[in-house]
Amino acid sequence: MQRQGNRKIRHIASFLLLGIGVLVFLVCNICIGSVEISLSDIGKCLVGLEMEQTIQRILWDIRFPRAVAAMILGGALALAGYLLQTFFHNPIAGPFTLGISSGAKMVVALVMVFLLGKSVRVSSTMLISSAFLGALLSMGFVLLMSRKVSKMSMLIISGVMIGYICSAVTEFVVTFANDADIVNLHNWSRGSFSGTTWDHVVVMAAVVLVTSLIVFFLSKPLGAYQLGEAYARNMGVNIKFLRGAMVVLSSLLSACIVAFAGPISFVGVAVPHLVKGMLGTTKPILMIPACFLGGSVFCLFCDLLARTLFAPTELSISTVTAVFGAPIVLWIMVRRKKERAV
Amino acid sequence: MEYYFSTKKMCVGYQKRPLIKDIEIGLKKGDILTLIGPNGAGKSTILKSIAKQLELISGVVYLDKQSLSQMSGTELSRKMAVVLTDKLKTEMMTCEEVVATGRYPYTGHFGILSKEDYRMVEEAMELVHVTEIKDRDYTQISDGQRQRVMLARAICQEPEIIILDEPTSYLDVKYKLEFLSILQEMRRKKGLTVIMSLHELELAARVADKILCVNGAYVDRFGTPEEIFVPGYINQLFGIASGCFDEENSNMELEAIREDAKVFVIAGGGTGRNAYRRLQREGIAFIAGILFENDVDYPVAKALAAEVIGTEAFEPIPEEVLERAKQKIDACERVVCCKEKFGTLEVANGALLAYAQAAGKRIETKVIV
Numbered sequence: 273m274q275r276q277g278n279r280k281i282r283h284i285a286s287f288l289l290l291g292i293g294v295l296v297f298l299v300c301n302i303c304i305g306s307v308e309i310s311l312s313d314i315g316k317c318l319v320g321l322e323m324e325q326t327i328q329r330i331l332w333d334i335r336f337p338r339a340v341a342a343m344i345l346g347g348a349l350a351l352a353g354y355l356l357q358t359f360f361h362n363p364i365a366g367p368f369t370l371g372i373s374s375g376a377k378m379v380v381a382l383v384m385v386f387l388l389g390k391s392v393r394v395s396s397t398m399l400i401s402s403a404f405l406g407a408l409l410s411m412g413f414v415l416l417m418s419r420k421v422s423k424m425s426m427l428i429i430s431g432v433m434i435g436y437i438c439s440a441v442t443e444f445v446v447t448f449a450n451d452a453d454i455v456n457l458h459n460w461s462r463g464s465f466s467g468t469t470w471d472h473v474v475v476m477a478a479v480v481l482v483t484s485l486i487v488f489f490l491s492k493p494l495g496a497y498q499l500g501e502a503y504a505r506n507m508g509v510n511i512k513f514l515r516g517a518m519v520v521l522s523s524l525l526s527a528c529i530v531a532f533a534g535p536i537s538f539v540g541v542a543v544p545h546l547v548k549g550m551l552g553t554t555k556p557i558l559m560i561p562a563c564f565l566g567g568s569v570f571c572l573f574c575d576l577l578a579r580t581l582f583a584p585t586e587l588s589i590s591t592v593t594a595v596f597g598a599p600i601v602l603w604i605m606v607r608r609k610k611e612r613a614v
Numbered sequence: 615m616e617y618y619f620s621t622k623k624m625c626v627g628y629q630k631r632p633l634i635k636d637i638e639i640g641l642k643k644g645d646i647l648t649l650i651g652p653n654g655a656g657k658s659t660i661l662k663s664i665a666k667q668l669e670l671i672s673g674v675v676y677l678d679k680q681s682l683s684q685m686s687g688t689e690l691s692r693k694m695a696v697v698l699t700d701k702l703k704t705e706m707m708t709c710e711e712v713v714a715t716g717r718y719p720y721t722g723h724f725g726i727l728s729k730e731d732y733r734m735v736e737e738a739m740e741l742v743h744v745t746e747i748k749d750r751d752y753t754q755i756s757d758g759q760r761q762r763v764m765l766a767r768a769i770c771q772e773p774e775i776i777i778l779d780e781p782t783s784y785l786d787v788k789y790k791l792e793f794l795s796i797l798q799e800m801r802r803k804k805g806l807t808v809i810m811s812l813h814e815l816e817l818a819a820r821v822a823d824k825i826l827c828v829n830g831a832y833v834d835r836f837g838t839p840e841e842i843f844v845p846g847y848i849n850q851l852f853g854i855a856s857g858c859f860d861e862e863n864s865n866m867e868l869e870a871i872r873e874d875a876k877v878f879v880i881a882g883g884g885t886g887r888n889a890y891r892r893l894q895r896e897g898i899a900f901i902a903g904i905l906f907e908n909d910v911d912y913p914v915a916k917a918l919a920a921e922v923i924g925t926e927a928f929e930p931i932p933e934e935v936l937e938r939a940k941q942k943i944d945a946c947e948r949v950v951c952c953k954e955k956f957g958t959l960e961v962a963n964g965a966l967l968a969y970a971q972a973a974g975k976r977i978e979t980k981v982i983v
């Protein structure tokens with residue numbers, strides 16, 4: 273009982289910390305930048321008071337949507353990673369390591385170049401759908417591979433290979449597509465939260481929140497699935513349905529991220545791992561919301577660095593996430609080796 | 615006959631390829647069924663099919679008059695618990711949390727455990743004596759402890775029928791017996807029906823009400839232990855070529871040394887077994903005699919001796935048997951006598967010892983070498 277009490281305190285503390293983290297970084301991301309904005313300006317803007325036009329424009333049109341996008345997409349990314357790790361029973365699976373982001377990126381690039389060539393405006397829904405298609409394509413390939421290879425590391429390697437192939441195709445398309453919009457496309461294909469508009473935010477919020485809620489409602493069967501398929505089946509879980517749902521949901525989340533911010537590396541692997549350590553459990557009912565919050569914090573933090581570190585030059589978000597995320601992935605692999613050796 | 619659990623023309627296998635056909639099992643509520651058979655004979659395949667882990671190729675499985683294929687996952691999970699050889703994959707889970715997953719079919723949409731659920735978990739852990747390791751990480755305990763935790767998990771699932779695949783393989787003798795006692799107790803108290811595979815034949819012979827003998831391609835026999843453990847059958851089922859299994863006493867003996875015997879062992883009443891085994895270990899061929907056919911030494915001698923001189927039980931040893939034994943002693947160099955005194959019906963053995971002494975053979979008495 274004592275231990276259970278301690279564990280509960282630990283969980284509550286973790287959630288408080290994550291919640292505060294999201295708030296703090298949200299405010300930082302809005303305040304800090306080439307133009308410093310005070311807290312009172314944020315308040316004024318939110319309440320709708322009279323304020324300087326330029327500041328209001330910067331706040332409302334640039335900082336707010338970008339910060340909110342980083343928050344939502346960061347959460348989505350971590351959650352997608354968590355789902356994939358659960359699905360494959362593999363701690364280093366993630367949308368990026370399995371090539372799902374790159375697949376989505378490729379299809380989006382193809383669709384964009386094709387439509388821009390015909391001077392058709394690309395809508396958010398079209399972006400998401402094409403990204404979703406690409407994500408499913410890669411996922412399908414990874415699933416095929418997972419039947420052939422039993423080793424976890426082999427699965428990741430095949431995922432990385434798929435990623436390279438898709439990236440090569442994307443690069444090819446982007447390089448030879450000769451259009452003014454391609455500059456944007458180039459930025460996007462490297463991963464960035466810049467240029468997010470409220471239209472985008474509304475669509476991504478709708479998709480991500482609905483998807484995440486569904487994932488949360490699946491937390492009980494996911495917990496059973498973690499124990500292994502045989503036992504989950506005996507516990508009454510409909511494995512086929514659950515696996516299908518996991519594929520669709522994780523692809524949808526990955527697609528949403530790629531559609532609006534391009535591929536972002538390592539968040540999907542690093543965040544669930546860090547959050548797991550923080551909570552001291554892998555129970556989905558806690559992990560799902562915690563991963564979401566953790567992903568938000570991580571992406572807000574990384575985007576802040578990407579924008580401000582070498583201002584006015586902006587780094588791609590993946591550059592920053594890789595610096596923090598990749599060592600964690602390495603750490604996981606080293607530790608797993610050790611555990612197995614014991 | 616109304617069965618609680620039965621299979622009709624069940625055919626099991628992998629990927630639509632039938633492995634074992636026409637399996638007919640019938641169990642009453644509270645029966646304990648044990649599957650025995652050689653490695654790779656398909657015991658696990660049958661268990662997995664019964665537990666709905668594998669699709670049946672054909673046939674039907676009935677549980678409580680209901681076809682298993684028509685039961686929903688949750689419905690079945692409240693009636694049937696499994697302990698498989700597949701390892702439970704856990705991360706950062708204490709043993710208590712593992713046991714608590716057994717309550718899954720009874721919890722609400724988010725799987726939150728009630729006070730009642732915790733009480734069941736507690737009880738199950740006490741029953742199999744894992745309470746003291748409840749806060750340990752499941753991956754950090756021994757294989758034997760893990761098997762007991764898995765039993766606790768299955769128990770708190772409150773099943774009516776439990777499927778166990780080699781549940782005792784990692785347990786020491788104390789826990790093996792305790793494990794089976796718990797199953798017997800649950801059968802007595804709650805009418806639990808048990809289906810399990812066991813490699814320990816001696817345990818199967820003692821705990822099972824029914825035994826299913828699986829032999830790779832087919833079910834060889836299905837019956838009570840009395841019907842299965844008849845002389846020669848187990849050796850045939852497993853294709854035992856070196857050594858042998860004694861069906862009546864559930865003893866295993868290694869292969870006899872089949873050379874020209876130069877040692878004669880006089881024994882009886884259980885005095886000879888250890889001497890026989892010792893000689894076998896040392897690679898010395900021997901002749902055993904004169905043994906009554908119901909003597910506890912007799913089956914061991916049958917398994918290990920190059921030749922056994924036996925005689926009808928409860929009768930004095932006939933003259934011609936004694937003569938035959940004397941001839942054998944003539945050919946031996948050494949005589950081992952395990953007996954200290956001879957009873958009225960076995961005076962012939964005493965005479966045999968005297969004959970050997972008179973013939974100047976090397977005599978070793980008591981349990982020797």
